[in-house]
Amino acid sequence: MKKDLHFYWKLFYSTFLLSAFTFGGGFVIVPLMRKKFVEQYGWLEEKEMLNITAIAQSSPGAIAVNASILVGYRLAGVLGSVVTIVATVLPPLIIISVISFFYAAFRSNPVVNAVMHGMQAGVAAVIADVVLRMGKSIVDEKKISSVLVTLGAFIAVYFLDINIIIIILVCGALGAFFALRREKSRKERS
Amino acid sequence: MVYLQLFWSFFQIGLFSIGGGYAAMPLIQTQAVDLNHWLTMTQFADIITIAEMTPGPIAINSATFVGIQAAGIPGALIATLGCITPSCIIVLTLAYFYYKYQDLIVIQGILSGLRPAVVAMIASAGLSILFLALWGGVPGIAQIPQVDWVSLSIFILAFACLRIWKPSPIAVMFGAGVLGVIAGFLTGDLKL
Numbered sequence: 302m303k304k305d306l307h308f309y310w311k312l313f314y315s316t317f318l319l320s321a322f323t324f325g326g327g328f329v330i331v332p333l334m335r336k337k338f339v340e341q342y343g344w345l346e347e348k349e350m351l352n353i354t355a356i357a358q359s360s361p362g363a364i365a366v367n368a369s370i371l372v373g374y375r376l377a378g379v380l381g382s383v384v385t386i387v388a389t390v391l392p393p394l395i396i397i398s399v400i401s402f403f404y405a406a407f408r409s410n411p412v413v414n415a416v417m418h419g420m421q422a423g424v425a426a427v428i429a430d431v432v433l434r435m436g437k438s439i440v441d442e443k444k445i446s447s448v449l450v451t452l453g454a455f456i457a458v459y460f461l462d463i464n465i466i467i468i469i470l471v472c473g474a475l476g477a478f479f480a481l482r483r484e485k486s487r488k489e490r491s
Numbered sequence: 492m493v494y495l496q497l498f499w500s501f502f503q504i505g506l507f508s509i510g511g512g513y514a515a516m517p518l519i520q521t522q523a524v525d526l527n528h529w530l531t532m533t534q535f536a537d538i539i540t541i542a543e544m545t546p547g548p549i550a551i552n553s554a555t556f557v558g559i560q561a562a563g564i565p566g567a568l569i570a571t572l573g574c575i576t577p578s579c580i581i582v583l584t585l586a587y588f589y590y591k592y593q594d595l596i597v598i599q600g601i602l603s604g605l606r607p608a609v610v611a612m613i614a615s616a617g618l619s620i621l622f623l624a625l626w627g628g629v630p631g632i633a634q635i636p637q638v639d640w641v642s643l644s645i646f647i648l649a650f651a652c653l654r655i656w657k658p659s660p661i662a663v664m665f666g667a668g669v670l671g672v673i674a675g676f677l678t679g680d681l682k683l
Contacts, residue, residue: 324546324661327511356585359598362578363548364511370582386579390571393547397555398567400541408537411681412672417537419671420664421624422642424540426649427660428617431513435610447607454611458517459618465517468608469507476604477597484596 304377309384312376315342316369316388321396327364331357334368344376365389493562494569500527501554501573506581508550510602510609515550517616523553529561532628536620543664550574621646641674 315337323330335350345353353375357367366389373385407413439447450472457463500522508515516539523530530538542552554574558567589595622629624642648670649663675681 321546324659327548352589355595356582356589358511359595359602360578360582360585361507361509362505362575362581363508363515363550365548366551366575366578367582370579371586374583374586382579382583386575390551390575393545393551394555394567394571396545396547397541397552398559398564400545401556401559401567404537411675415671415675415681416668417540417671418624418642419645419667419669419674420540420544421536421620422645422671423649423664423667424536424543425617425621425624426646426653426667427543427663428513428516428539428613428620429650430653432610432614432617433654435606435613439607439610450604451607451611454608455614458612459615465521465612466503466507468612469509469605472604472608473509473601474604476601478600479604480596480600483600 309377309380311342312373312381313384313388316372316385317391320365320369320389321392323365327357327368330365331368334372338372338376345372349375494566496527497558497561497566497570498573501550501557501570502576504550504554505574506577509605513549513613513616514609515548515553517612519550519553519557520616520619523557527561529557532619532623534560536623539620540664543660641671641678645670645674 319330319333319337323333331354335347335354338345339347339350353368353371356371357364360367366386369385369389370382373382375381377384408417436451439451454468454472457468458465504515504518504522508518519538520535524532524535538553538556539549541556542549545552551571551574554570555567558564558570560566562569585595585598619629625638625646626634627639630637645667649667652658652663652666653660672681676683
């Protein structure tokens with residue numbers, strides 16, 4: 302694969318189009334990236350894309366951004382990742398900028414207000430559905446500790462107004478501690 | 492200085508939104524509404540609604556929206572930059588170790604430890620949006636009967652659709668918007 306101008310342009314516009322026309326966030330865009338870069342272009346191996354997905358989902362931040370950084374880096378180093386980051390961020394940046402400029406003028410329009418009024422009830426339902434699905438997967442683990450952490454974290458955020466970052470740090474540290482302990486006892490047994 | 496504050500706020504949002512998708516939502520609420528007052532609660536609910544209807548991650552969409560409200564286009568660019576900086580550093584560092592040791596046991600431990608907390612935090616932010624949509628804010632016991640019946644009906648209908656047929660959220664949002672307009676005509680708020 303030649304790293305000429307044509308290559309960077311192809312990398313840019315394919316990433317740009319993926320970002321511009323993918324609704325539904327990281328869990329939708331990553332399979333589409335696989336289709337484009339593994340199947341269509343043959344730029345990446347299947348296994349490589351699986352690794353990229355695992356790392357993108359394990360890192361903080363938006364999964365779509367994480368995955369595009371890694372794809373760009375694998376293909377063409379730092380310059381490649383700059384190209385893919387810009388191509389991923391540009392579509393939402395442009396679309397929301399345009400909406401923002403109309404927002405102030407349109408928000409007081411009665412029809413727009415009625416649409417937003419309905420949609421806010423709709424988004425509340427979408428989030429309730431997401432919370433219920435994620436909550437069910439935690440209850441299905443049948444680990445009492447996970448359920449207690451969920452309840453405790455909710456009380457801490459909602460009623461006690463404790464900073465979210467503190468909760469994330471504490472829960473993350475506990476998770477790391479138990480993972481290391483499990484790993485250690487597994488090694489001792491074997 | 493507003494640019495520095497925007498960068499730092501979205502840096503924290505990028506750094507601590509773990510698990511993708513809605514995980515950024517409670518952090519955006521904390522930074523943009525509670526701490527820095529760049530958005531009102533209604534504007535926050537609006538951007539979450541808009542983000543649901545447009546492509547792109549919620550965090551990036553919100554960075555642009557908040558940045559413009561606080562400091563115009565330069566604000567949008569700086570907030571977006573702040574949001575992706577932690578990703579750039581951590582993803583490439585993690586990739587280095589991953590290719591060296593081929594395992595992510597500690598990281599996966601952190602993620603599984605965080606999952607219950609992330610659900611709780613999304614629930615908390617979601618509840619704020621629900622109260623805003625149905626009562627215009629957190630209701631006291633006495634205000635519970637003053638619920639917005641139109642919003643409550645749309646919420647129940649949308650929720651039932653999502654549970655039963657699992658349609659795409661965008662279709663549900665679109666339907667909710669149409670119902671909002673129809674209800675506007677029925678209640679007389681809108682006239683031809």
